[in-house]
């Protein structure tokens with residue numbers, strides 16, 4: 001076909017192509033038909049572009065939503081423009097031996113094709129729902145590179161006859177598509193550690209391979225009569241300008257990548273700092289404390305030991321309550337600063353939470369440990385100045401040493417805690433070292449306290465009932481509800497053991513409510529109209545709105561208030577007299593009766609009687625135990641009975657175990673009695689039998705007295 005000054009696909013050369021001759025042709029095309037300096041510049045452009053592209057593609061892969069779309073756009077621009085620049089510079093490097101010109105419109109279209117096509121390819125590669133999405137996306141990128149190249153070729157006008165070898169054209173397309181698919185596959189899947197670099201290399205091969213194979217497909221026979229074309233010097237300058245612009249675009253993409261990377265690193269470091277340090281004081285937190293302790297234990301040799309020192313501030317709550325939380329925070333910061341300052345080599349301090357701090361010390365000689373402990377103690381007892389006031393918080397310090405006091409971290413910290421609690425309860429000492437004999441009892445108690453919290457939900461609590469009998473007639477007056485806890489491991493735990501624990505940890509509130517509700521519900525189902533007596537703890541008076549609760553439960557269970565008797569001990573009244581008496585009056589106003597329990601054991605029994613119109617005096621069982629032997633005990637019983645009569649309060653004697661004791665009570669004119677002789681505390685289904693036994697016993701006493 002005659003030359004028209006435009007490149008054309010004429011005529012096609014076809015036939016088979018061996019690999020050797022193929023490579024020879026491509027290499028000779030590069031070496032003989034190109035300006036090698038510009039080829040080198042194109043190669044530099046290509047490698048830089050691919051390096052930036054694969055880096056940016058990694059961001060696309062790791063982000064979602066708008067961020068992902070932003071990165072995708074940037075990647076497409078960087079990839080498309082650097083591919084186009086590579087092509088353009090390489091075209092300028094091509095020396096067909098005839099003048100050349102460029103069609104500006106087609107040149108621009110080739111740039112748009114490169115950006116849009118690679119963008120579409122990367123977008124497709126992201127589709128996680130398709131198994132081979134990266135490879136398909138890569139194919140599309142390969143096609144985009146090819147489309148860009150051949151459109152660019154159409155824009156390249158050479159003054160000569162252009163012949164095309166179809167075999168090289170097909171080979172160029174295959175190379176572009178195959179290598180792009182492999183490159184994007186590596187970049188998106190990253191199966192190997194060096195996949196990133198493999199992806200870059202494969203993409204370079206796709207672009208360079210396509211370009212030079214496609215150039216090898218072209219043979220130009222110059223037409224000597226056409227001499228007009230772009231000046232070669234200008235072409236060279238254009239190549240450099242394009243390279244500079246292309247590199248700027250790639251560098252912009254790379255700079256965004258770097259800025260983002262730095263931002264990520266900083267936020268990672270910030271997160272890591274937050275995760276390992278306490279936000280308020282900046283001291284190491286519990287996580288780092290645990291790590292450090294594990295590490296120290298691991299590093300120990302035969303000569304060294306590791307001590308855990310647990311610190312709990314004594315008067316911190318006071319600062320919070322009196323001066324507010326800001327002052328509390330300030331106090332914690334000052335203390336943390338002091339602790340951090342005193343920690344020397346091989347010593348570590350942390351804030352475990354709230355007003356709890358801890359230290360770790362690896363040591364050879366016990367004196368080294370004592371040194372740190374005394375420095376800590378001194379620092380913690382130094383006054384704190386916050387705004388215009390000064391306070392000494394003081395602290396309780398517990399120490400446990402590995403391996404002597406615990407084989408692992410958890411045991412060690414828990415034992416240091418036990419020692420710290422002992423220090424807290426001892427007014428004479430601020431520091432306690434773990435001592436198994438003393439602290440194990442506390443541990444058992446703590447374990448019991450934990451179990452007790454779940455006792456209600458697990459259905460481990462039950463009520464036993466003990467009959468209260470009229471001494472004169474033998475008739476049943478009522479029953480006292482007594483709480484029982486069947487522990488899954490320890491079996492029956494006596495109330496004298498677990499009620500103080502429940503009072504300490506506050507679970508008595510829920511337990512007491514459960515007892516009251518259960519006792520009232522069961523009593524309401526009896527048709528004999530007997531009273532039910534329920535014990536109350538001082539804690540219930542202090543914390544719960546007891547009168548409201550009693551009223552609520554009576555309404556809920558339908559028990560008549562007359563049938564409910566609440567028992568409290570003198571210590572309850574002593575604990576907070578004003579409040580307790582106020583609550584008692586409210587309860588009494590409901591129609592519920594109030595009994596004073598264990599009477600005679602408190603230190604102000606008479607004053608207690610004066611303070612409130614009780615409905616019953618329950619004489620403590622210790623007097624009954626001695627009554628047969630001790631005239632003094634008998635005299636006290638007689639005095640209390642006289643007191644009761646003069647105040648018009650009936651007296652119930654507790655702990656009646658023999659019929660002699662019952663006879664004495666009958667003779668002395670006691671009103672009611674309760675004790676093993678009359679009936680032991682029993683589950684609900686057995687109490688009727690007990691009541692009958694009591695009646696029989698009393699009938700026998702009447703007969704023998706007669």
Ligand code: C2E
Nearest residue numbers: 482483495496515535536537655656657674675676677681
């Ligand atoms: P308490 O209120 O003085 O209950 C009487 C205690 O004396 C019961 O012990 C009972 O089993 C025991 N007892 C009864 N008759 C005799 C006897 O003839 N001889 C001897 N030696 N003891 C007798 P328990 O059931 O072990 O309860 C001990 C204490 O635990 C109760 O003393 C009461 O203060 C407290 N308690 C029991 N249940 C509850 C409850 O639901 N709430 C509260 N707050 N305390 C309870």
Ligand code: MG
Nearest residue numbers: 480535567597
């Ligand atoms: Mg009682």
Ligand code: MG
Nearest residue numbers: 597598618654
């Ligand atoms: Mg009692």
